[in-house]
Amino acid sequence: MNKTLQTNLDNLWSEDRALQNQAFFYILKATDKPVDWAYEAWDDLVENLSHTDNHNRAIAAQVLCNLAKSDPKNRMQKDFKALLNITKDERFVTARHCMQALWKVGAAGKKQQKLLVDGLAGRFRECRTEKNCTLIRYDIIQSLRNVYDAVKDEKVKAKALELIETETDLKYRKKYATLWRNK
Numbered sequence: 001m002n003k004t005l006q007t008n009l010d011n012l013w014s015e016d017r018a019l020q021n022q023a024f025f026y027i028l029k030a031t032d033k034p035v036d037w038a039y040e041a042w043d044d045l046v047e048n049l050s051h052t053d054n055h056n057r058a059i060a061a062q063v064l065c066n067l068a069k070s071d072p073k074n075r076m077q078k079d080f081k082a083l084l085n086i087t088k089d090e091r092f093v094t095a096r097h098c099m100q101a102l103w104k105v106g107a108a109g110k111k112q113q114k115l116l117v118d119g120l121a122g123r124f125r126e127c128r129t130e131k132n133c134t135l136i137r138y139d140i141i142q143s144l145r146n147v148y149d150a151v152k153d154e155k156v157k158a159k160a161l162e163l164i165e166t167e168t169d170l171k172y173r174k175k176y177a178t179l180w181r182n183k
């Protein structure tokens with residue numbers, strides 16, 4: 001790992017927000033493609049999923065999602081539950097940042113796809129009583145659409161449409177369905 005990369009990984013946890021944000025964008029760009037250093041950062045990222053600072057939790061979740069494509073040892077199988085828990089974060093913005101990045105896990109391979117689809121289906125059902133239920137559900141359906149667009153697996157589409165049909169409020173059922181109109 002080169003010095004610039006290591007510095008940026010270290011700066012992900014900086015208390016200087018400008019430095020932290022600069023490092024975050026650098027690492028997101030670096031992880032757009034598979035990388036060979038994923039496991040050098042992995043444990044720190046997982047540890048920061050439970051950090052007291054919600055910025056650290058959001059950063060850790062988004063970077064881990066980006067690293068799913070760089071996980072030949074399938075560590076995501078073990079750590080996915082911790083990621084899914086961030087979608088229930090006490091800070092809704094943190095939960096949302098994670099939810100909107102989570103689809104990248106499902107695009108990383110068949111095992112990850114199953115993990116994601118099952119996890120999101122469970123989350124869709126359980127969020128019924130949460131304050132932002134309709135927004136959470138919209139993000140879930142959007143995540144499934146993103147995975148479908150990336151991998152073109154009809155099972156993902158079928159699961160999304162099945163979940164949409166369980167929505168009892170016709171207004172929201174129609175809103176979720178708009179995500180599946182042909183693009």
